[in-house]
Structures are given as C-alpha cells and as structure tokens.
Amino acid sequence: MEFFERFAVPNPNPAIYASMVAIVVVSLAIIFGLTYFKKWGYLWREWLTTVDHKKIGMMYLISAILMLFRGGVDALMLRAQLAVPDNKLLDPQHYNEVFSTHGIIMIIFMAMPFIFAFMNLVVPLQIGARDVAFPRLNAISFWLFAAGAMLFNISFVIGGSPDAGWTSYFPLAGTEFSESVGTNYYMIAIQISGIGSLMTGINMITTILKMRAPGMTLMKMPMFTWASFMACVIIIFAFPVLTIALLMGTTDRLFATNFFTSTNGGMDMLWANFFWVWGHPEVYILILPAFGIYSEVISTFSGRNLYGYKSMVGSMVIISLLSFLVWTHHFFTMGQGALTNSIFSISTMAIAVPTGVKIFNWLLTMWKGKIRFTVPMLYSIGFIPLFTVGGVTGVMLAMSAADYQYHNTMFLVAHFHNTIIPGVVFAMLAGLTYYWPKMFGFMLNERIGKWGFWFLSIGFVLAFFPMYITGLNGQARRMYTYSEATGFGTLNFVAFIGAGLMAISFCIIVFNIIYSFKNSPRNVGEDPWNARTLEWATHNPVPEYNFARTPHVASSEAFWDAKKRGHELFKGEIEEIHMPNNSGVPFIMGVIFFIAGFSFVFALWVPAVVALIGIFACMVLRSFEKDDGRHISVEEIKATESTYGGAHS
Amino acid sequence: MKLKGALLLLLSMLVVFLSGCEPLLVLDPKGPQAERQAHDIMISIWIMAFIVIVVLVLLVYMLVKYRASKLPEDYEPPHIEGNPILEGILIGVPIIIVAFLSIVTVKSNYIVENIPEGYEDQEPLVIYASTSNWKWHFSYPEQEIETVNYLYIPTNRPIEFKLYSFGPITSFWIPQLGGQKYAMADMVTTLHLAAETPGEYTGRNANFNGKGFAENTFTVTAMTQTEFDEWVDEVHETAEPLTEDEFNQLLEPGHLGRMTFTGTHLDFSPAPEHEHTADDEMDAEHEMHSEHAAHE
Ligand code: HEM
Ligand SMILES: [Cu+2]
Ligand SMILES: [Cu+2]
Numbered sequence: 001m002e003f004f005e006r007f008a009v010p011n012p013n014p015a016i017y018a019s020m021v022a023i024v025v026v027s028l029a030i031i032f033g034l035t036y037f038k039k040w041g042y043l044w045r046e047w048l049t050t051v052d053h054k055k056i057g058m059m060y061l062i063s064a065i066l067m068l069f070r071g072g073v074d075a076l077m078l079r080a081q082l083a084v085p086d087n088k089l090l091d092p093q094h095y096n097e098v099f100s101t102h103g104i105i106m107i108i109f110m111a112m113p114f115i116f117a118f119m120n121l122v123v124p125l126q127i128g129a130r131d132v133a134f135p136r137l138n139a140i141s142f143w144l145f146a147a148g149a150m151l152f153n154i155s156f157v158i159g160g161s162p163d164a165g166w167t168s169y170f171p172l173a174g175t176e177f178s179e180s181v182g183t184n185y186y187m188i189a190i191q192i193s194g195i196g197s198l199m200t201g202i203n204m205i206t207t208i209l210k211m212r213a214p215g216m217t218l219m220k221m222p223m224f225t226w227a228s229f230m231a232c233v234i235i236i237f238a239f240p241v242l243t244i245a246l247l248m249g250t251t252d253r254l255f256a257t258n259f260f261t262s263t264n265g266g267m268d269m270l271w272a273n274f275f276w277v278w279g280h281p282e283v284y285i286l287i288l289p290a291f292g293i294y295s296e297v298i299s300t301f302s303g304r305n306l307y308g309y310k311s312m313v314g315s316m317v318i319i320s321l322l323s324f325l326v327w328t329h330h331f332f333t334m335g336q337g338a339l340t341n342s343i344f345s346i347s348t349m350a351i352a353v354p355t356g357v358k359i360f361n362w363l364l365t366m367w368k369g370k371i372r373f374t375v376p377m378l379y380s381i382g383f384i385p386l387f388t389v390g391g392v393t394g395v396m397l398a399m400s401a402a403d404y405q406y407h408n409t410m411f412l413v414a415h416f417h418n419t420i421i422p423g424v425v426f427a428m429l430a431g432l433t434y435y436w437p438k439m440f441g442f443m444l445n446e447r448i449g450k451w452g453f454w455f456l457s458i459g460f461v462l463a464f465f466p467m468y469i470t471g472l473n474g475q476a477r478r479m480y481t482y483s484e485a486t487g488f489g490t491l492n493f494v495a496f497i498g499a500g501l502m503a504i505s506f507c508i509i510v511f512n513i514i515y516s517f518k519n520s521p522r523n524v525g526e527d528p529w530n531a532r533t534l535e536w537a538t539h540n541p542v543p544e545y546n547f548a549r550t551p552h553v554a555s556s557e558a559f560w561d562a563k564k565r566g567h568e569l570f571k572g573e574i575e576e577i578h579m580p581n582n583s584g585v586p587f588i589m590g591v592i593f594f595i596a597g598f599s600f601v602f603a604l605w606v607p608a609v610v611a612l613i614g615i616f617a618c619m620v621l622r623s624f625e626k627d628d629g630r631h632i633s634v635e636e637i638k639a640t641e642s643t644y645g646g647a648h649s
Numbered sequence: 650m651k652l653k654g655a656l657l658l659l660l661s662m663l664v665v666f667l668s669g670c671e672p673l674l675v676l677d678p679k680g681p682q683a684e685r686q687a688h689d690i691m692i693s694i695w696i697m698a699f700i701v702i703v704v705l706v707l708l709v710y711m712l713v714k715y716r717a718s719k720l721p722e723d724y725e726p727p728h729i730e731g732n733p734i735l736e737g738i739l740i741g742v743p744i745i746i747v748a749f750l751s752i753v754t755v756k757s758n759y760i761v762e763n764i765p766e767g768y769e770d771q772e773p774l775v776i777y778a779s780t781s782n783w784k785w786h787f788s789y790p791e792q793e794i795e796t797v798n799y800l801y802i803p804t805n806r807p808i809e810f811k812l813y814s815f816g817p818i819t820s821f822w823i824p825q826l827g828g829q830k831y832a833m834a835d836m837v838t839t840l841h842l843a844a845e846t847p848g849e850y851t852g853r854n855a856n857f858n859g860k861g862f863a864e865n866t867f868t869v870t871a872m873t874q875t876e877f878d879e880w881v882d883e884v885h886e887t888a889e890p891l892t893e894d895e896f897n898q899l900l901e902p903g904h905l906g907r908m909t910f911t912g913t914h915l916d917f918s919p920a921p922e923h924e925h926t927a928d929d930e931m932d933a934e935h936e937m938h939s940e941h942a943a944h945e
Contacts, residue, residue, distance in 0.1 A: 172859060337762065341762075345755070367711055384704065392700055399754040408820055472673040474824045474851065481863050
C-alpha cells in the first residue's frame, strides 16, 4: 500500500467522521478544563505518578467502565444490524470491524482491567499488606495496559479496525486477506497490554506469597485472594504463549515471514492452537476472581462462613489445571479425528465437576444463613441460575459430535455470553457496589442499584436466550445479515430489545454513581455491610498506608472473629511506616510504548527504533536510580487515623 | 419475584423451542449423521434442563427459607465447615452425568467420523468441496462434473466430502445432513454424510472468511439415484468443459450464481496433498478411492 493510504480509514462512513470530531472535542474539553481548574499538578501528583495499589485499582476500574461503554455501543450496533432481516444499517466490512472490536475490547480491555482493578483494590487489604510486592512495576503494568487500550481505541479513526474477529484466525488475518493496518493494531495493542498483564500476574503472586499478615497461612486466606492467586498462576503460564503467538503474527504481517500463511510451509492452524492455548485459560483468568467476589459477597450477606472452604480451594486448583488441557474443543471441526476429539471432549466436560462443586457450595453457604437482599447479593443470586445455564450449555458444546452442529453458530455466542456476563460482568458489578464504600467512603444507592440489576438481568435473558434457538436453527455467528426466508427475524428482534434493556441498565448504574456521589451520606463507618474479612478492618476510604498497625490473623475470617469472638487483630504501638515514592517513569514508559506501538502498526521504522531506545533508556535509568522510599512518621499516622474517625489507633 | 419469572421464562423458552411451530434445522435431520447429532443434542438438553431445575429449586428454597426478613431478629447463622457425605453426593452425581455423556459422545464421535451406519457396504460418492472467496466449488471426479454453489446428491448413498480451501479457513455445513468440518488451504479434511429424504437443503460456510461471508452459501438437492444419473447425463450433454483459465477467473473474490461444467479443476489444480482423516486405517482406503476416481 502507498504510504499515506495506510492512514486512511478503509471504509469511512458518517459515524466514523462524527467520532473523530467527538474525540477531538472531548480531548480539547479535557485539556481546557484541567487548565482552567488548575488541576494538572493534582492529576500528575495524585494519579499519573502514583504507585499506590488502591489508586491504580481505581484507574483500572475507570478504564474498564469506559471500555464497557465502548464495547457496549459496538454490541448495540451489532444487535441493531441483526434486528431485522436484510438490514442495511452497516455494510459487511463495517460489521466485521465492529464485532472484532467488540470482542477484543470486552475481553482484553474491559474484563481484564476489571479483574485487575479488584485484585489491586482488595488483595493487599485482604492479606493485611501495605502495598503490592512491586509497587512501581504495578504502575508500569497499568500504564502498559492503558497504552495498549489507547492504541487499540484509535484504530477505527486512524487506519481502520481489525476485521478478522477477536480470534483473528490466519490466513484471513494475514496481509493477503486483511490488507489494512487493522490487524497490526490487534497484534501490537494486545501485545503491549499483555506484557502488563503478565507483570501483574507475577506481582500479585509475589504479593500473596510474601506479604501476608502474620498468622495468615495459605489455608486462612480469604477466598477472593485465593481466586486471584490461581488466576495469576494461570496468567503466568498462559500469557507467554500469547506473547509468542502475537510476535509471530506480527512478523508475518510486517516482515513477510510465513509462520501462519497457507503457502510456503506456513501452518494456519498453528495460530488457532496458540490462540486457544492462551484463550481457554484466559476465560478462567476472568472467571476465577469473579468466583472469588461471589464467595465474599454470598458469605457476607448470608451472615455465614463460606461452606466447604477447602473444596472451594481444591476445585479452583483443579479448574486451573484442566483449563490448559481443553483448548482443542475450540476446533473439534478441524478434522483431527475421533480419538483426539474424544479426549478433549472428556477433559472439557470434566471441568463441569469442580464448577458444580462451587455452585453447590454457594447454595450451601446460604443454607441456615440469614440472607439480606442487597444489590451485591442480588447480582450473586442472579448469577447462580444464569451461570448454571451457561455452564450446562458449555457441557453441550463439549460433546464433540454434537458440537459439529453448534460450532460457529449463535448457540455458541449465546453460551459464552451466558457464562461471561452473569459470571464476570455481574461479579464486577457486585464487587463494584460491595467495595464502593471501601474505595470512596460512601454507599451507592440501593434502590437505584436494584433497578439496574433488574434491567440487566431481564435484558440479558431477552438478549441471549433467543440466540440458542436461532443457533440451532442454523444462524451462523458473524453473519452481517440474513434473509427473511431463514425465519431468524423475530428472535433477533427480541434480542435487540434485550440489548436495549441492558444498555439502559448500564446507564442506570452510572446514574447511580452520580446520584450517590451527590446525595449519599459520608462517614458510613468502616464496616457498612457487617462483613467478615480483613479488608473491612481498616478505614473507609482506606488511608494510603492501609493499616496503621499490621493485623494479626488466626482464621480465614479474621475480622469476623475479631468482632464476634474478641480476637485481637491489632497489637502493639503504632510505628513509622515505610512507603515507596511516586514516580513519573511508569507513565512516561506507557507513553513511549504507545508511540512505539503506533510506529510499528504503520511500519514507521525510525520512530519505532527511537521509541524502543527510549524504553530501554528508562530501564537503564531505573537500574542506576537510588530511591529508598519515604517514611510516614508516627505523629502523621496518628493525625490521619483521627481524621478518619479513629476507630482503632 | 425475579426467580419465578426467570424460571417461567426458561420453561416457556424450552417449550417454544422443543415444540416450536417449525422444527429447528438442526433438530430436523434428513440423514443418519444429523440424526445422531440431533439425538445427542436432545439427550443433553434433557439432562441439562434437569440440572438447571435442581439448582433453581435449591436456590429458591434457600432464598425463601433463610431470608433475613423472615427469620427472628436474634437468629445467628451457625458456623458450618462442610459435610463429607453431602459433598460426596454433590461431586458424585455430576461425575456420573459427565461419565454418561462422555460415553455417548465418544460413541458418536466414531459414528460421525465414519461412513454412516448401514451404508458400510456401499461405495461412497466422492465429492471435492473447495471454497474460494466467497464461493463453493464442487467437483465430482467420478462423474467428471463440476458445479459452483450447488450440489446434487443421490439419496440413500454415502457421500464422502473432501474439503479444502483456496484461501481463508472455511467450514462446510449442511445442518440437516450433519455437522460441519473445516476446509483449509494446506490440507484435505473428510466429512461423511448421507441424505435419506429427497428435498432441498441449505448449506453454508460457517467459518468467518471476510466481507462476503454472509452470502457464502449453497443449496443441496437430494434426489433418487436414477434422477441423479439423469442429471449427470444431462450435464454432460449441455455444459461446457472447465478450462484452467476459466477456473482461475472463478477464483477471483466475489459472488457467483450457480454454474455447471464438465470436467473438474482437480485435473489441473489438484487438492493439497496432506490429508487429515479420521484415523490412519481410513487413510489407506481414501487413497484407493481417489486413485480409483482418477483412473476412471
Ligand atoms: C452488553 C451486552 C452484549 C451484547 C448485546 C453483545 C452482543 C454480541 C454480538 C451480537 C456479537 C456478535 C455475534 C456475531 O455476529 O458473531 C458478540 C460477539 C462477541 N462478544 Fe458480545 N455482547 C455483549 C457483551 C459482551 C461481553 C460483556 C463480552 C465479554 C466480556 C462479550 C464478548 C464477545 C466476544 C468475545 C464476541 C466474539 C467476537 C467475535 O466473533 O470475534 N460480549 N456480542
Ligand atoms: Cu475453551
Ligand atoms: Cu488440519
């Protein structure tokens, strides 16, 4: 392609031009607003340079919510296009870009930061730590994620979005069939944020292994910490595969290597194998922390300890192992023969057993409990039957002979949304509501929250259950249109209405945040839900050092036992606290990574090399830097503790 | 309450979908392979519906019985660690279900990967089905015929499809005759089907392959062997031969209507060599078929 052609949007249309204008206007408004209110310094000191795990968690959270809306608008466009037969709203190329973008945004740039947000916000508090093991690395992880997300998001206004699906199967994703730079964006943006994810995985594992409060053995860790730990173990095994696959894909596209081409000895199915060796575990990276959140919420609002703690842990370990042994179920139809299909079919179905254990344990946690129907609990209650439907349809898909009929159909699309939305999205909304007072010191409005829940659940059922039926009726996924004669029309229209209700629910949730920010009483105390685990033993919101004195733990529900059985959590005098210094380097590295990524997407070699040198320089500088952190004095801690209500100093 | 609503919705959905006014394609099989698959699907639907109902009933029970508003103010939920017998049952039953479904699946795997049951003694009709963006090319080497975007097949005869692609991965799917299989550029995959009722069925590429994907469809007409033979003769009388130039033009991206030729592109543009078949035993047999075809 000609040099300048690469930058042009391959399929311009009015919506894209409007978005361009909107992006420019919003950016200008932000710059102007920050200048006018003199907030640049605040932004830099408090956020861009922060190494505080809680602030990093909040930034992940904000990004995830923004991306939920971006991916949600894409989803609405898809559903609107499919609402009636022979619709002309989107042309095929545009539809292809939208569903590819939707899938990638949702998985990589919405669900991933959502779980990282909660890992950052909750894990150090649950284990009684001051921070994560490598605070500065944590900041770098976030800024790499942010750089990847920004890079991916500009794709549709500069050069065009990826159009080969979120799975990006070769040879379709190769230069021969996908000429625009869209797939370059895919390869490089995911690569950059993936490096960040890998580092978060290492960081969290180290944190959990090394920084637990005295007395907290592994089998006394709260369930969310366990879940995060297992998710991070999966991350450090799965993400390197993705890194290599993306690297090979990138060289195929930029340097004409032939790893995945269909000629010159390339192996197209090798990409599928690599992709799913990462991709299947990836869904467990998302779902395990979600399970962790449900465990905390269900036990808190049932007023009871989690039933079968050990089997909960055991089932997660088994799920993590199995998650690496099933990837081939994503291409039973590749012609690998009955024997291979049988093996992968059985290993896939086997995952249903530990998952079933978890479902029954949650049910039994409610047994003899005292159930309060708060918003986080509603999401958890809704999750159980909906996720069960997603799970059992997963078993149906795992039956390989039958999968020949489901593969690549709307049945599959219904199934994975049925696990991912009640599983991950509901969990995140439950966690958001549950931990909101911990983060901001006030509660979200319960009434509005319940409205949001109902709209989301009903919308969800309407949006996705019809797809099971159209799938069995022969509607393939990724079809931009269908004819009247197929008879898919009515059910797709129902699904469109469902998607609309879901969109409304997300608006209600955002409205709730704004409404509660204005109207909710502050000073809700440190334990507004009558919770059970250690994160609730500190103030709301949490001071930067988390705990004035390190807690001492004797059970998996340390805080509950402190409340009910008089266990002493905090012993001894307040001492000076050592904290890491803020640093601008992680942010700067993020910016340079963005520049490097952009240059690679467009094969601009000079800036790419300069940026790579810049990244390297940052790392060299760091190795010569002397930074021993700083100390917070005892007086300062006492002063802070008393302004926070001073429950236990 | 929401749960009852959800339960009702679920059940009504199930009813709609099991008794629906017109049967869903996949559950309306017209050949042995699709029949086996529909059978597996129905078994799994019933078992899975049972599991969902058990979970729902348990959930409703817990929510009704143990909701805070119904319990005395001073009720303190007990601390319960677990119960080995109860947990044994909760693990045991799912294991039994999974084991049962595994047996069903493994059996079906061998069935759908082989010549359909009851047709083992018949010589299969070999058809090469290849895709180029966004068309289907069907070559009948034995009959020396090639069609574009439509298939004529005899009923009650096993058909052996040899699938490959001139480009991105596609997936050959005729829902009413049987599930799909990938067609790739570097290898040939084999799919065994048979039709038992004469009629017209829709087929499509099920694997996304770019802009023209939605229209990457074809029709299958199943007819008696005599009708099929008549059609073959008619084609030989009326259709033009397929030349290499013409075929290369057909490969250009785009959509075409139905087309019919005598001769096949396999003569000048053979299928990829690497075979991907059910198992090695079958492979030798396939080779014989292809040779056989080439000699005729
Ligand atoms: C909010 C409501 C949502 C709606 C209405 C929706 C709808 C859709 C639709 C219509 C498709 C494309 C189907 C096709 O043509 O193949 C799709 C694909 C997909 N969605 Fe969603 N979706 C939603 C949320 C989510 C969420 C929360 C996630 C993940 C966290 C997600 C992940 C995906 C993925 C991975 C694909 C596959 C993309 C591809 O085929 O490459 N979606 N969704
Ligand atoms: Cu999978
Ligand atoms: Cu293969």
